[in-house]
Amino acid sequence: MADAGLLAQRFEEQRPRLRAVAQRMLGSTAEADDAVQDTWLRLSRADVDGIGNLPGWLTTTVGRVCLDRLRSAGARHEESTDAVGAEPAGGRDPEQEALLAETVGQALEVVLTTLGPTERLVFVLHDMFAVSFEEIAPVVDRSAPAVRQIAGRARRRVQARSADPVTDPARQRRVVEAFLAASREGHFDALVALLDPHVVLREDATAVRMGGTAEVRGSAAVAGFFNGRAQAAVPAYVDGAAGAVVVLDGRIRLALSFTVTDRIIGIEAVADADQLAALDLVVGG
Structure with a gap:
């Protein structure tokens, strides 16, 4: 078992990336932070010695956490959609603004809400964070070729709806x-x-x-x-x-x-x- 202090340090190194994934998936700073915390809890209970690629494991795990949250949020869909377009209390902190600027801009947050949960996860993980189709496949319980097709469909929908120059x-x-x-x-x-x-x-x-x-x-x-x-x-x-x-x-x-x-x-x-x-x-x- 890896040293607890070292494991926590390695997790903190990945936290900005995990927050960026969760923010894109959930559209809420508070929910993104909760998802990242859930990811840490899962890591603390996992067999760390069996994880060969910790950054990849963390990225797909936070994606799975977000997917579960989206799928269970049917009753709160309208509320969560409204939250995407609104700033959290106190505004975004500088770190989050930098992360958003480095990906595709605030406009895409709204566009992503037009995708279903699975499409959104596949698009965010692959097209924004370069996670392979093979790594995403078990998260969404699909084959890698099927995930590739989902990504292509999501990409076309995003490009058709978004005016952000980075997605042009x-x-x-x-x-x-x-x-x-x-x-x-x-x-x-x-x-x-x-x-x-x-x-x-x-x-x-x-x-x-x-x-x-x-x-x-x-x-x-x-x-x-x-x-x-x-x-x-x-x-x-x-x-x-x-x-x-x-x-x-x-x-x-x-x-x-x-x-x-x-x-x-x-x-x-x-x-x-x-x-x-x-x-x-x-x-x-």
């Missing part, structure tokens, strides 16, 4: 195009500037066999991986998100989907033929 598909496309150009030209510093410091690159098993890597974390490491590459990549939309495809001999061999907030926070590479066939791919445009 055209802006996201420009960010991805700049990333591909910097990758092809070997501009390492430009790649780093386009990546969130906590960016995560994930590739499926087929992509790994083609010379990729299962997972890379951090802007410098991801920039290093892409530096001088992407020679055959062309812009595309992947399940409604800005992305790219690699076309060889007239066939799409790899699809890259990008999660873009203020910068690129997540990249997923799919090369498996069956998975590629299941994707909604729009090349060029």
Whole structure:
């Protein structure tokens, strides 16, 4: 069992991120803090030695806590919806304002209330915090491909309703195009500037066999991986998100989907033929 003091310290390091997830899910500072506290209680009762990725475990756990709260709040739906548009007593503190600014802005809080609980959780965890579909799947009791479809549906609804420039598909496309150009030209510093410091690159098993890597974390490491590459990549939309495809001999061999907030926070590479066939791919445009 991990030392209690060290565990508490590691939890506190993740608290701002957990609050940001819960705030997006619940729309209330007080409820978000309660959800984070529930997450701490669950961690204190868990077999910590069996947790390989504590930040990931905490993120999905706070998401599960929020999902349970949303599903049980049917009788209070109208009240909670009103609360999203209102400021809590005393206003938001500076830390929370910074977190909101770093994701997608206050307008999206209202837009998220138009999504069902499962759609909201999938969108928040994947499109805002780069949690993989495989990690989200057991939280919502769905398969990873089903979660991908939910994410695409939620993304299209959010983009259709939100005027926030950070969620603007055209802006996201420009960010991805700049990333591909910097990758092809070997501009390492430009790649780093386009990546969130906590960016995560994930590739499926087929992509790994083609010379990729299962997972890379951090802007410098991801920039290093892409530096001088992407020679055959062309812009595309992947399940409604800005992305790219690699076309060889007239066939799409790899699809890259990008999660873009203020910068690129997540990249997923799919090369498996069956998975590629299941994707909604729009090349060029």
